Amino acid sequence: MIYSNKRRLYLSGWFQKHHPVSYNIPIKFHKFLILYEMMCKVLNQEYDFSNLEGWANGPIFSSVWGDYSKDRYEFDKLALIELALKSFNINEEIAKKCAFIVDSISSDELIEIVHQLNIWKAKEDEIVSNTYRLSLDEKDFNEADQSLIMNLYNMYSVDLIDNSKVFQINEKYFVFNKDQYDLLTKEHKEILQELSLNKDLINPVFVEIDSDGGLLID
Incomplete structure (x- = not known):
């Protein structure tokens, strides 16, 4: 019941x-x-x-x-x-x-x-x-x-939420714009794997991919 x-x-x-x-x-x-x-x-x-x-x-x-x-x-x-x-x-x-x-x-x-x-x-x-x-x-x-x-x-904001995607690695939660999330490469994910071990990063971690393909951490 x-x-x-x-x-x-x-x-x-x-x-x-x-x-x-x-x-x-x-x-x-x-x-x-x-x-x-x-x-x-x-x-x-x-x-x-x-x-x-x-x-x-x-x-x-x-x-x-x-x-x-x-x-x-x-x-x-x-x-x-x-x-x-x-x-x-x-x-x-x-x-x-x-x-x-x-x-x-x-x-x-x-x-x-x-x-x-x-x-x-x-x-x-x-x-x-x-x-x-x-x-x-x-x-x-x-x-x-x-x-x-x-x-x-x-x-x-709801606008931010609707346009974001959360990517979890270990206990870190990386937030990307939905359009940029699809651009993540194997190399990007390896970098995020390393960053996930950084205790100074506070969840959620907002990330952008710049014009050169680098990761920008907010």
Whole structure:
């Protein structure tokens, strides 16, 4: 039996269809849902904080976690059915921004971001020392949380997102213009492989190919 509501199923179906790689990484998938609902709240859109719990890796929606981890086949199927039925009007701008964020940084970096949220930090000691299943209170979502989420929302334009492609090597996420991504050579990829070991590079790493074929790192 699937316990996720239609809203969560539809949103999961959208992410599954458009971002299949990140959808198959539990941390990324669940943080996509968290960021989406929090951005909706901050932007005065319809949102859903039901079944919001604090775990060691940050906030999660427990009903989705259970469905995704215990009945994955049925969950995937129903999510795509809801998407096909168009049962919910997704805010695609918010969805695209959340998806780009989770696509372009590592799972550990995502955890670091959500660990900054007061709604999680307010119960951090209990979460870490006692249990991984602890209900979070919406009243703990404070002005600092709103500011953090709004900063994430404003970080990248939809135009940039629509025209970008993320290329992951190890734990580095290189972002190219879609047109330039197709120009990547074997030599370019070897250089990126070396750069992926550079701890000073902060995700996401924006890269351009100049007129001489060299790589420009922003």
